[in-house]
Amino acid sequence: MRDVSFGQYYPSNSFVHKCDPRTKLLFLIVYIVAVFLAKNFYALGACALVFVAIACFSGVPFKSLLRSVKGILFLLLFTAVLNLFFHSGETVLWSWKFITITKEAVYFTIFLAIRLFLLVLGSAVLTLTTTPVALTDGIESLLKPLKYIRFPVHELALIMSIALRFIPILTDETGRIINAQKARGADFETGGLIKRVKAVVPILIPLLISAFRRADELGDAMDARCYSGSKTRTKYKKLRFGWRDLLAALLLAALLAGVILLRIFTAAVI
Amino acid sequence: MKPVFETGGKANDRRMEAIKFEKVHFSYRNGEEGSENEDVFGFDSAFALDGIDFSVQEGEFVAVLGHNGSGKSTLARLTNGLLSPKDGKITVLGMDAGAEENLFEIRKNVGIVFQNPDNQTVASIVEDDVAFGPENIGVDREEIGKRIDFALNAVGMREYRHATTTRLSGGQKQRIAIAGVLALKPRVMILDESTAMLDPRGRKEVMDVVLKLNKEENMTVLLITHFPEEALLADRAVVMNRGRIVMEGKPQDVLTREEELEKCSLTLPRPIAVCKALKVRGLEIKPSFDAETVAENIAEALKKAGAGTRSNEKMPVAKISKNETDDDGKIVAKDLSYTYNERSPFATHALKSVDLTIKTGEFFGIIGHTGSGKSTFVQHLNALIKLPTAEKKYKPKKRKKNEPAKPETILRVGGYDLGDKTTDFRALRKDVGMVFQYPEYQLFAETVFEDVAFGLKNFRSEMTEAEIASAVREAIETVGLDFEQVKNASPFELSGGQRRRVAIAGVIVTKPKILVLDEPAAGLDPLGKRDVMRLLHKLHADWCKTVIVVSHDMDEIAENCTGAAVFFDGKILACGTPKSLFSDRTIADSAGLDIPFTAKLVEKLKACGIEIDCDLTTADFLEKTAEGGRSDA
Numbered sequence: 001m002r003d004v005s006f007g008q009y010y011p012s013n014s015f016v017h018k019c020d021p022r023t024k025l026l027f028l029i030v031y032i033v034a035v036f037l038a039k040n041f042y043a044l045g046a047c048a049l050v051f052v053a054i055a056c057f058s059g060v061p062f063k064s065l066l067r068s069v070k071g072i073l074f075l076l077l078f079t080a081v082l083n084l085f086f087h088s089g090e091t092v093l094w095s096w097k098f099i100t101i102t103k104e105a106v107y108f109t110i111f112l113a114i115r116l117f118l119l120v121l122g123s124a125v126l127t128l129t130t131t132p133v134a135l136t137d138g139i140e141s142l143l144k145p146l147k148y149i150r151f152p153v154h155e156l157a158l159i160m161s162i163a164l165r166f167i168p169i170l171t172d173e174t175g176r177i178i179n180a181q182k183a184r185g186a187d188f189e190t191g192g193l194i195k196r197v198k199a200v201v202p203i204l205i206p207l208l209i210s211a212f213r214r215a216d217e218l219g220d221a222m223d224a225r226c227y228s229g230s231k232t233r234t235k236y237k238k239l240r241f242g243w244r245d246l247l248a249a250l251l252l253a254a255l256l257a258g259v260i261l262l263r264i265f266t267a268a269v270i
Numbered sequence: 271m272k273p274v275f276e277t278g279g280k281a282n283d284r285r286m287e288a289i290k291f292e293k294v295h296f297s298y299r300n301g302e303e304g305s306e307n308e309d310v311f312g313f314d315s316a317f318a319l320d321g322i323d324f325s326v327q328e329g330e331f332v333a334v335l336g337h338n339g340s341g342k343s344t345l346a347r348l349t350n351g352l353l354s355p356k357d358g359k360i361t362v363l364g365m366d367a368g369a370e371e372n373l374f375e376i377r378k379n380v381g382i383v384f385q386n387p388d389n390q391t392v393a394s395i396v397e398d399d400v401a402f403g404p405e406n407i408g409v410d411r412e413e414i415g416k417r418i419d420f421a422l423n424a425v426g427m428r429e430y431r432h433a434t435t436t437r438l439s440g441g442q443k444q445r446i447a448i449a450g451v452l453a454l455k456p457r458v459m460i461l462d463e464s465t466a467m468l469d470p471r472g473r474k475e476v477m478d479v480v481l482k483l484n485k486e487e488n489m490t491v492l493l494i495t496h497f498p499e500e501a502l503l504a505d506r507a508v509v510m511n512r513g514r515i516v517m518e519g520k521p522q523d524v525l526t527r528e529e530e531l532e533k534c535s536l537t538l539p540r541p542i543a544v545c546k547a548l549k550v551r552g553l554e555i556k557p558s559f560d561a562e563t564v565a566e567n568i569a570e571a572l573k574k575a576g577a578g579t580r581s582n583e584k585m586p587v588a589k590i591s592k593n594e595t596d597d598d599g600k601i602v603a604k605d606l607s608y609t610y611n612e613r614s615p616f617a618t619h620a621l622k623s624v625d626l627t628i629k630t631g632e633f634f635g636i637i638g639h640t641g642s643g644k645s646t647f648v649q650h651l652n653a654l655i656k657l658p659t660a661e662k663k664y665k666p667k668k669r670k671k672n673e674p675a676k677p678e679t680i681l682r683v684g685g686y687d688l689g690d691k692t693t694d695f696r697a698l699r700k701d702v703g704m705v706f707q708y709p710e711y712q713l714f715a716e717t718v719f720e721d722v723a724f725g726l727k728n729f730r731s732e733m734t735e736a737e738i739a740s741a742v743r744e745a746i747e748t749v750g751l752d753f754e755q756v757k758n759a760s761p762f763e764l765s766g767g768q769r770r771r772v773a774i775a776g777v778i779v780t781k782p783k784i785l786v787l788d789e790p791a792a793g794l795d796p797l798g799k800r801d802v803m804r805l806l807h808k809l810h811a812d813w814c815k816t817v818i819v820v821s822h823d824m825d826e827i828a829e830n831c832t833g834a835a836v837f838f839d840g841k842i843l844a845c846g847t848p849k850s851l852f853s854d855r856t857i858a859d860s861a862g863l864d865i866p867f868t869a870k871l872v873e874k875l876k877a878c879g880i881e882i883d884c885d886l887t888t889a890d891f892l893e894k895t896a897e898g899g900r901s902d903a
Contacts (some may be wrong), residue, residue: 133394142415156393165394180712184776185696185728194634202724205714209762214389220352221390222869224382225450226374232408236401236415263483 010128014059015244017071019128021138028126029120030252034259035118039268044111045261047118050255055121060128068124076116083109136160141239154230162218171212179204287361288458288490289326289349294319294358319344320513321358328457331484331491333501333521337535337795338512338766344460345510349492350380363457368492378407382460383450384633386467387443396422396438396446397431403454408864414453421449424487425479439640441472445479452483458490466793469640469822470864477503496795498525498539502559509534513662526557532768537796540825540867544888545655550898561867565874568895572880597685599630599784599815601651601845604680608646608655620646622840628818628833633810635827636820636847638837639862644820647837650788651683651818652702657690684784700729703782703814707789709773713761714755721761722746722776729780745779748813749805774805778813785814789821803830828852828866828886836861848886 016024031050037043080118089104129139140157147153178188181202188199297318319341320777328331336342347353348360351373360367362376384390392401397418404414425445430438435446451459461480464706465473468746477500493504498521501507511534517524525531526542538546541564545557548568555567556798606620608621621643628634636644638803649655657679658664681688686698706712715721722742726733733741746753749771756764761772770790778785790806791799791840803826810817821827827834835845838861844851851857852869868891872882884890 022740133398161393165391165435169388176706177712179649180704180706180709181724182654183652183699183706184725185699187696187728188722202712202714203506204296206712209714210711214386217386217389218392219382221382221384221447222392222402223352224350224377226377226454227402228374228406232406234405234408234410234414234420236405236411237398238411 009131010060010064012059012129014057014129016054016058016125017247018238019129019243020241021130021134022142023241023248024130024238025135025138026124027123027248027252028122032119034255035115036123037256037259037263038115039263040266041111042266043262044114044118046255046258046262048114050123050251051125053120053126053251058125058129060125063240064128065124068128069120072116072120072224076113079116080113082110083112132164133161136164137237137239152230154233160214167215170207173210174203174207177203194226241268271543275714285762286328288326288328288330288362288363289324289347289492290359290361291324291348292320292359292361294322294348294360295356296348296353298344298355304762309452318513319355322513322515324515326458326490327489328490329484330506331481331493331504333493333495333504333507334510335495335498335501335507335524335534335536337797340510340534341513342510342673343462343828344513346382346492348458349458350382350429351376353380362528374407378454379456380458380460381454381456382462383444383447383464385463387440389448390447391435391443391450392752394434394788396427396433396435399435399446399455400449407454414602415902417455418449419452424452424483425449426475429605437512440468441475442537444468444472444476448476448479453517456489458492459492460492460494461494462494465500471639471862473497473500484807489689498537498796501525502539503635509536511535521553524558525559527543535795535797537800540888544867544871544892547888547892548895549893552655553896561870562874565871565878566866568871569875569878569880572895597630597682599632599684600682601626601628601683601684601784601816601818602680603627603647603650606650606679608650614868619840621650624840624842625783626835626842626845630814630815632816632818632832633806633830634816634818635831635834637822637824637827637834637861637863637874638843642837642861643840644837645788648704648818648820650681650688651784651786652704653688653695657681660691660695662691663870664691677882679691700780701783703777703780703785705774705777705785705790707792709777710766710769713769713773713776716760718746718761718764719757720771725776726779739778741781742775748808749775749854750776750801751775767801767896768795770794770798771805778809783816784816784818785809786818788821790819791823791826801824824852824858824864824866825868828868829888836863838862847882 031047033052035044035047038047055062078184084101084105085099087102087105087108089102089108091103092100093103093106096099127135136157139160140153143151143153143156182188186199186202191199282401295318314564322341324345324347334342334345344353345353348355349362349367353368354368363373363379365372365376367373367376391399392402400418400421401414404417405484410416410495418431419428420430425448426447427442427449430442430446435443438446447464459480468476480491480493481503484491491504493500493620495501501521502525507517507519507524508515509517509524509531516534517527517530525539528542528546531538537543539559541559541561542557545555545564545567548555548571553568553571555564555571558564558567597838603624603626606621606624606626607619610618610620612710624647626647636648638644646655650657653660659679679689683698684701686693686701688698713721715724719742722745723738726738726741742757743753746756751768751771756768756772756790761769764772773789774787787806791802793803806817806819807830819826831848833845833847834851836857837845843861844857848866852865853872855865855873858865866886868884868886871891872884872886875882882891882894884894
């Protein structure tokens with residue numbers, strides 16, 4: 001368990017991996033906006049093109065990317081079927097009793113499916129190419145302006161990074177406690193709902209106690225290392241924008257401009 | 271930013287005092303400081319300092335010894351202002367530690383490394399964690415980079431700069447914790463039982479770093495420890511008992527004063543104990559701390575004095591061997607393999623075709639380094655890891671015509687076939703008790719009684735309340751606790767050693783035929799360790815048939831086990847009696863393990879021309895050595 005880094009980070013040294021996490025976060029946000037602004041297949045095609053380019057530069061095998069879509073496959077099918085039957089349109093392709101399928105509905109369904117695919121795949125690229133730690137740093141840096149309205153940015157970032165750090169430790173610990181209680185005959189697999197909820201108590205209580213103990217010790221260790229909040233604190237790791245980030249920004253600007261132009265000058269599917 | 275120092279004493283050549291305690295009193299009870307340590311989560315809490323006068327010179331290396339709860343850790347916490355004294359004065363590098371305004375400067379100069387490596391690391395990446403301290407005191411970026419270089423170099427972890435902290439070994443993690451403290455450029459370093467949770471290899475790594483810092487960087491070191499071997503490395507040793515300093519002096523001197531140590535619930539280091547015991551048997555041996563000198567002294571004494579007298583003194587532990595032929599305590603493993611994360615890039619082969627037979631009635635040791643496959647093997651024994659053929663979904667594969675038959679994996683534990691999915695695994699778990707590492711962390715119930723009864727209620731639902739009560743009473747009394755006193759107490763109110771006993775009682779309450787324990791004595795003080803081993807002998811004698819102990823401590827194995835298996839890299843390197851495993855170093859060396867102290871003595875004596883044919887327990891070694899003297903004469 002300990003040997004697997006959690007999350008879905010795919011270690012590599014690609015162009016996208018080396019980009020600043022802030023760039024990637026901003027890129028994702030603008031990309032999502034662009035996908036939503038796209039109202040016909042041309043614009044969506046432009047988004048898809050950008051996605052394919054990014055995916056190629058990310059060094060992540062296409063299979064890993066597709067795995068992220070698996071989770072939403074059911075949602076996708078469900079909405080597709082609903083839209084197919086209930087989206088109104090003029091050109092009737094097929095009809096049986098009260099069910100009619102129109103040409104517009106087919107287009108619309110395909111359009112929605114592609115849009116959803118692009119959204120999920122885009123976010124997957126971010127999580128596959130950015131370590132949770134870098135992501136936290138990026139979020140902290142992007143939220144910095146909020147400091148001026150007294151939003152505790154530094155504390156939030158510290159909480160996030162400590163949480164990340166303790167996930168593998170607590171996962172391990174949970175495994176150990178489960179094993180220990182199993183060895184004492186605890187049964188987590190059979191029985192009704194109430195019995196199963198009750199069975200969790202011997203896991204939860206030791207885990208909570210251990211978490212409190214760890215928190216207490218960590219607090220002492222932080223105190224001993226002179227932690228006193230964000231006042232006089234410096235930061236060792238500074239995020240730096242580089243030429244890669246500039247390239248990414250240019251690509252992004254082109255995409256956004258393209259999608260907006262297409263929105264003005266071409267007909268819409270929706 | 272340099273603090274102002276008082277020059278200590280009249281003479282100019284005397285070194286400055288780094289730490290000075292004057293009549294310091296401290297109590298966790300009825301005070302606001304203690305309110306956070308209300309004992310709900312089982313911290314050491316009720317202990318106090320009772321008028322401590324104590325000082326450490328700059329550049330000195332002082333070891334603080336004492337049983338659990340003697341006030342050692344309180345001493346450490348007071349020194350860098352995590353606690354403040356009730357009464358008396360603490361001066362650290364010329365600054366008053368009681369004054370709030372000095373705290374920051376003191377913490378910058380006094381680094382403290384705690385016991386649990388996992389609970390003092392803040393960041394997921396090594397360099398980020400080391401940077402945490404300097405960031406806090408506002409060091410600028412470039413300088414932080416330099417300090418990370420310096421700190422990681424000092425602990426020998428430079429190549430791990432970008433590593434993930436969770437993937438390091440215990441010793442490496444603790445070295446990172448030291449680096450994190452070093453990056454603040456402190457002048458005093460306190461190690462609060464920092465080696466207690468490590469295996470021998472990790473302990474050595476950490477101690478090497480500490481010694482180097484003391485010698486080369488002139489770092490003042492305050493080492494709080496249970497291990498007399500570590501205290502021997504110090505310039506001065508201080509022994510604490512019930513909040514007072516009761517002994518002080520050169521460690522080589524302090525650690526030979528048996529009666530006084532015993533009063534403080536401490537034990538003699540093994541070499542000294544052997545010398546003393548031989549003296550009782552009529553062989554006058556000059557006490558010494560290393561095996562070589564002890565062996566030379568024994569050889570000399572044997573040649574000179576000749577005769578030793580037989581002593582009637584009984585050594586505390588003796589071997590118990592049962593000759594039982596029945597199967598219910600027997601373990602047979604054949605061609606057992608296991609891979610974690612199979613079919614992923616992270617696949618690790620934890621067990622590689624292991625063959626092992628443990629007979630009924632053995633007190634069996636399983637030894638090897640962390641990651642050698644010991645724990646994985648042990649988890650197979652009560653089907654916490656099931657064989658693939660025992661899974662519900664398993665269907666026997668049809669063999670292709672020309673394919674050779676695969677060697678069959680066999681795992682039989684106490685009469686159960688673990689390769690068969692129709693085996694009653696609940697019954698198996700009842701008969702094979704498993705005590706994990708630090709078992710006290712698995713206690714959960716409101717009372718000790720409820721917690722001990724947990725297993726019983728799970729396994730034997732047909733028992734009546736009265737039957738359960740009597741079984742629980744028997745188990746609690748067997749582990750050496752007073753039933754009436756503890757039954758209604760919360761497990762979290764008890765001391766560390768008592769909690770471990772309760773946890774063991776919770777496993778043995780179902781009367782398992784085979785009892786497996788993973789590092790049962792880890793993290794306890796010397797007396798606690800001795801008590802746990804005695805308890806295991808008692809259980810072996812009249813409670814369980816077979817006892818299996820996973821251990822890092824070779825002395826523990828030689829002293830207690832009838833047989834042992836050495837794991838290395840997922841395979842069994844050797845298996846046999848402690849004598850056959852350790853009579854020469856080939857096996858131990860190839861597994862990267864140390865050999866027991868008695869084995870070292872036997873080896874050295876052999877080099878001096880004296881053959882001692884003993885089973886490597888201290889008792890037998892003493893007996894044979896005394897006899898050897900007689901036959902020589």
